Amino acid sequence: MNKSTTGLLIGSALVVGLSGCASSASQSSGQSQMSSGDRSWYQHPFVCGLAGSVIGGSIGYASSSSSDEDTGAAIGATAGATIGSMLCADSTPAPETPQCPGYAGEIPAGAAVDAEGCPLDSDNDGVPDFRDQCPGTPAGVEVNADGCPLDSDNDGVPDYRDQCPNTPAGVEVNSLGCPDSVVLQEVNFEFDSAQLTSEARNVLNGVAERLVNNPGVRVRIEGHTDSVGSNQYNMDLSQARAESVTSYLASRGVDANRMMAEGFGEEQPIATNDTEAGRAENRRVELDEWN
Incomplete structure (x- = not known):
């Protein structure tokens, strides 16, 4: 048997073997998504490259003339090694990085x-x-x-705007979240003056925050006193106290054009003026919607 026939037979046999290795590697990869470290030894690109080198060299040798045997074998070996390595290269696709894991499959197109x-x-x-x-x-x-925003009492006015956050179910409310004017509890003044106490300012800070968050509503600040003193004195004092509250709310960011201060003196008591407890209830500031 001459060298040409021998080389071709060897090359053919090795081609079949190499193709089998590469096919096996591809099939295994597709079925089990194995990594290159999990492959059989004969599926490694280096082994396939070596086999390809032998195949290419054999074919190059067999197909060359007597004077070009060495050159043909070298070229064939190089080409075969390259092709063999490529055939057995790991073609397993890299796992896709999840798109924002916290919302996997939820983000609409x-x-x-x-x-x-x-x-x-x-x-x-x-x-x-x-x-x-x-x-x-x-x-x-x-x-x-x-x-x-949460609406704890389900009155249609969210908590962050609601000046009356615990309205009973079913009670109709205004845009302040209140069924009527609301007494600003603990909004008190220094004795016989319109000077707010520190506790009153703390209460008004919360009132102001909710009013700032409710820019579409206008409010009336109402001042009331007990019956001690003359009617005119009490009227003036209640007006001064209502204006004091209005000024403080404005300093906390509430637009002054959204507020009106009005004093009622002793004209609208909510308790008896015959007892200290009753008079304390009558000395109050109320917040109401201003239409």
Whole structure:
């Protein structure tokens, strides 16, 4: 048998063997997604490259003239090694990085996402925009699963705006969340003056915050006194106290144009003026909606 025939037979046999290795590697990869470290020894690119080198060299040798045997074998070996390595290279696709793991499979097509593929939460309330039924919630406001501010008493006025957060079920309320004017408990003054106490300022801080968050409503600040002293004196004192509250709320960010101060003196008592306890109840400041 001449060298040409011998070389071709050897090359053919090795081609069949190499193709089998590569096919086996590809099949195993597709079935089990194995990594290169889990392959059989004969499926390694180095082994396939070595086999390819022998195949290529054999074919190159067999197909060359007597004067070009060495050159043909060298070229064939190089080409075969390259092809063999490529055939057995790991073609297992790299596992895809989950798109924002916390929302896997939940982000609808077209939803706005950030650079990491996570849905935007424009108002930072913890509910992504594609779920948020109340976008634009003010910072720090507690929301439900739909992204809407909590309304604990279900009166239609969310807690962060509600001046009367514990209204009984079914009671109709105004835009302040109150069924009627509300007495500002603990809003008191220094004796015989319109100077707010420190405790009163603390209470008014919360009132102001809810009014700032409820910009569409106007309010009337009403001052009331007991019956001690002349009617005119009490009228002037109640007006001064109502204005003092209004000024303080304005200093906390409530637009002054949204407020009206009105003093009623001793004209609208809610308790008897014959006892100290009754007179204490009559000395009060009320908040009401101003239409």
